[in-house]
Amino acid sequence: MEKPILQLSHITKVYPGVTALDDVSLEFYPGEVHAIVGENGAGKSTFIKSITGAIQPTKGEIIYRGTVLQNNNPAKSLDAGIVAIYQEFNHFPFLSVAENVFYGSYPKKGLLVDFKKMEKMTGDLMADLGVAIDPLAQLRELSVGYQQIVEIAKAISRNAKVLIMDEPSAPLTENEVEKLFAIVKKVKADGVAVIYISHRMEEIFSLSDRVSVFRDGKYIKTMNTADTNADELVKLMVNRTLGEQYPAKGYQRGEPVLEVRGLATPMLKDINFTAYRGEILGFAGLVGAGRTEVARAVFGADKISGGELFLHGKRIKINSPADAIRSGIGLIPEDRKRHGVLLGMSIMENITYANMQEISKWGVLNGSKDAQTGEEYKDILRIKTPSLKQLVKNLSGGNQQKVVLAKWLFTHCEVLIFDEPTRGIDVGAKQEIYFLMKQLVEDGKVIIMISSEMPELLGMADRIIVMREGKIAGTMMTREANQESVLKLSSGL
Secondary structure, three states, X not given: XXXXXXXXXXXEEEEOOEEEEEEEEEEEOOOOEEEEEOOOOOOHHHHHHHHHOOOOXXXXXXXXXXXXXXXXXHHHHXXXXXXXXXXXXXXOOOOEHHHHHOXXXXXXXXXEEOHHHHHHHHHHHHHHHOOOOOOOOEHHHOOHHHHHHHHHHHHHHOOOOEEEEEOOOOOOOHHXXXXXXXXXXXXXXXXXXXXXXXXXXXXXXXXXXXXXXXXXOEEEEEEEHHHXXXXXXXXXXXXXXXXXXXXXXXXXXXXXXXXXXXXXXXXXXXXXXXXXXXXXXXXXXXXXXXXXXXXXXXXXXXXXXXEEEEEOOEEEOOOOHHHHHHXXXXXXXXXXXXXXXXXXXXXXXXXXXXXXXXXXXXXXXXXXXXXXXXXXXXXXXXXXOOOOOOEHHHOOHHHHHHHHHHXXXXXXXXXXXXXXXXXXXXXXXXXXXXXXXXXXXXXXXXXEEEOOOHHXXXXXXXXXXXXXXXXXEEEEEHHHOOHXXXXXXXXXX
């Protein structure tokens, strides 16, 4: 085997009250895909930020191409050929796709930016990726899935020697994941060392050559991927054996709760469906099909141009999220960082701010009740934190998602819309959320679930509505559906 291109020696990172990384040593080699797995809070994000210089380790050395990286920072690591695609995007929504791809390395004509060349180079990159994305489109106009593809194109445009991918497939559809796999295999063949972080076991076994397990900030073990299996990895990750991934279904449809008639927006056309008590109603479709737009319209986040909503047979008017909350509708959004949490506020404040009246009297906050509420949901959802006063921005992605869920549970919403509920969440936490969703349904809640993970939809939903080009392409019971039938309907075959 060649010499390692990247070595981490005894890396430790200590924050007040918590050790995020504890004496981690690892080596990465050119031309291999090295997967990193572990539960949320295991230290994976801290690990990659240490490599890129986004954070400085408390102790230990990072050796790149035989040289210790001194006073490293993201700009230095990028110049050296260490490129990271983070789970939470690092982009400029009001700039064009081309400007985002080449930000910081614009092609120039003399002293000026050569916009025509940049547009062509971006178009060529997108063509290589097999996607039709307009280089001149503003990034904010794209779906989350397409924004992720722009992040990948940005990384490929740099001459990367080490490519770090943190949950790159999380917002992508099945077809887009196949394109991602092809990209990873191509850069591997070009001699790049790929560090691939994913919660999806099928990706680990399809792509990686070696896999390393982290748990509670500690390095546990590295194995050749061909010599292990999913059960062994999960046991090493969670230090326990998991049972069935999805809870057993006991579908008994109750009375209709939410009815949507003729819903229309600039994106959606004549959307009609009914959600019943006692069921999980799934929404499937390719990126851009309109699934998230349905959720946003029902929640009042997007203005509707036509249609009616009924709750228990009574017409309701929802012109804003505040109207939806008052009506008992909550939305767990696909982009939790931008729309789900207040990153600069504490866990406790995030959990209770949507229902302050319950812990206040005459406008005065009851501090003890506030703390009691926070502790209750922290325990129920197993939010990993040394304190409820911890800022949400310092939590892992999975724990941020749990905070979003806790917020809506505290509002006692009757209808809960889960948009990509397990995006970027580890296998143990996924199972907890699945069983919690099942419990919520058994307690009388109505759940609408949007997911790009087909096994998740088939495993959790009782019915699936398939979207295509802003319309409902069809509805099927999951007991009669499979991945092929859903994909055919969503792609118009």
